[in-house]
Amino acid sequence: MQAISWRLSGIVALMAILLVGCASPQRAPDLAPPVQIAESVWWQVDSDIVAASRAATGPARNYARGFMESWRNLVSRRIETDFIPWFTGYWTQQWLAIRVAWYKLSLGAGEDPATIRLAAYLQEQFRDRVLDPVAKEIDPDVVRAKATRLYVQLLGEQLQAIPRRYGVPQDQFDRRLKSIPAISLAPPPDHDASLHALVNAAPIDTLPAYVALTAVVRQGSAGVGGGPSSTRISPVAKRASEKLMARLATSGGAGAAAAAVGGVAGMVISLGAVGFGAIAHANERPEMEAQLRQHLGAALDDMWQAQMADPASGVMAEVGYLSGRIEASLAGALVRPVARLPEPREIPLPIEQVLSDDEGEDELLRDEQAEE
8 A cells, every 4th residue: 555655655746746847938940040151151142142143144145146037038038038129020010109199189388208108118027028927927125025934043053052052042142133133123012022032933924014114125126126227227228219210201201191191090000011021121130130139138237136135125125124123232242352462550760860850851941931
């Protein structure tokens, strides 16, 4: 009995200890203090972010250039096989003669209105016959979007290695990325995005700020992808207009038809019937083709340069914007801070040296006064 009593007492005591332990407040575990990162380390981190952006830009540019080289070859081929034969064809010239005469009659006098209207018509035909068919194979807008995705992908991969390189905790590095603006197009507020949001968007098209950036660039690219500039196409239109009107003037039929039918309608009808000789056209066609090829070759060079180099609307416009915003935000990282050296200590001269110097100055002053 006594043994059983001792056992019961022990069990009761153990339960009491457990109950007291459960009732007593638990001590919170010691939290590790946050890691303090030196300012010089943050400078190196920022510098590496800029370097990562520049490193990602190179492959994106090479990617875009490769596709745009193919685009240029396709455009050049369609100029030779479609646009030049169409423009210099006999029946096209007949039709253009009617259009030029109609422009002259309907617009009247002015700053060469026929040339302006004909240039606009040729630009429209260039888009329909050359640029739109080529875009079905290689679309500069698609190349721009893919180059941007490649840049963001490569940038994100390189950023992952930076915190490990310098022992920076991931949460502190993420806060650093969130403080760096990559897109600034607000309002509205969601048209702004940090570098952290940019590289973590999956896919990037789900980021409202990126959608806004794409819209801005595409709006500007309408002029780049619209065909030859008026500077390049106007000489073609002007020369064609002058030649066509000269042919109509020497055909001798326009005036008679206008007099017989009367008004603008009679003039247009007569122009369709008069035309000019097929043999004369065939003789002039090689020269016409050579001149057109020269102007369109220069126009293609302009379009290529704009597509590759225009910072607002070319195929690298989005990459250029993003990398530019990142570098502008981290401009201080591009110049390494110089540690301020302590100022040199003054070494006092012995009192004898000071007095000697003062006496020398007094003697020099007396000599100068004596000379005066």
